[in-house]
Amino acid sequence: MIIVNTFFLETVIFLKKMYFCFYMDNYTLYIKNMVCPRCIEAVQDLLQNEKLDIEYIELGKVVLNNKLTPEDLPKLGELLKKRGFELLQDKNKRIIDEIKTEIIKIIHYDKDIEGHVNISDHISKALGYDYSYLSSLFSSIMGVTIEKYLIAQKIEKAKELLIYDELSISEIAYQLNYSSSQHFSRQFKAVTGLSPSSFNKNRKAGRKPLNEI
Numbered sequence: 001m002i003i004v005n006t007f008f009l010e011t012v013i014f015l016k017k018m019y020f021c022f023y024m025d026n027y028t029l030y031i032k033n034m035v036c037p038r039c040i041e042a043v044q045d046l047l048q049n050e051k052l053d054i055e056y057i058e059l060g061k062v063v064l065n066n067k068l069t070p071e072d073l074p075k076l077g078e079l080l081k082k083r084g085f086e087l088l089q090d091k092n093k094r095i096i097d098e099i100k101t102e103i104i105k106i107i108h109y110d111k112d113i114e115g116h117v118n119i120s121d122h123i124s125k126a127l128g129y130d131y132s133y134l135s136s137l138f139s140s141i142m143g144v145t146i147e148k149y150l151i152a153q154k155i156e157k158a159k160e161l162l163i164y165d166e167l168s169i170s171e172i173a174y175q176l177n178y179s180s181s182q183h184f185s186r187q188f189k190a191v192t193g194l195s196p197s198s199f200n201k202n203r204k205a206g207r208k209p210l211n212e213i
Contacts (some may be wrong), residue, residue: 029062029076030094035104042083045158050076059109060101075176095127096141099134100149102126107153108175157189158184162200169196 034043036059040075044057046190066074068076077087102123105208110117123146124131160171174182186197 007124027064027066029064030088030097031060031062031080032088032093032097033084034060035101037083037109045081045084046079046083050079059105060097092137095129095134096138098127099123099138103146103150107150107157116181117147151187152153152191155188158188158196159192159199162196164179165200172196 031043034040040057040059043062044054047054047062047064052063055065073087073089080087088097103119106117106119106122110206120131120135123134127134129171135146136151142149158172158176161167161175162169168173169185170181172183176184178184178187185196187193188199191198194202
């Protein structure tokens with residue numbers, strides 16, 4: 001004869017109901033190419049036009065208060081695609097995009113620039129995975145390491161600062177956490193084929209959109 005602890009059983013049922021309600025009332029969307037404040041505004045406008053209630057929005061991620069059905073997602077995906085975004089539903093693609101988003105935030109938008117942040121620790125904590133796993137996954141899917149992607153973003157930020165022409169090369173090197181202006185200049189030339197001073201004279205070299213790096 002099996003004796004059932006009714007209190008334990010009722011507690012489990014209650015917790016399952018609470019979890020179900022929480023899960024169904026909050027829906028997280030991961031969106032590719034959402035890499036700047038204007039992107040956030042564009043996605044926010046789109047979702048609000050679809051009468052979706054936004055709880056929280058940031059680069060690459062939106063938390064909704066609405067319950068979405070499987071039928072809602074293809075329609076939403078098509079609307080986002082028309083504006084140059086992509087709704088990510090594959091787990092590995094989401095993780096890769098979250099890694100990129102964290103690096104973009106640190107390099108391009110965080111005033112406490114990369115020099116004040118341990119990149120591997122930051123990414124690991126932000127995503128909730130061991131860094132070695134994230135590094136391996138990123139390399140296997142993207143064909144480059146996280147470190148090389150980080151360098152590419154730093155060089156793109158350096159181009160922006162050079163074009164603004166408000167900081168010296170030494171100041172840019174310091175802001176982007178290079179050990180010296182010589183180190184910065186060598187890495188800049190390795191990526192762009194031009195020295196920082198040559199790039200400044202030849203603005204036709206141009207910049208890349210962040211989502212194409």
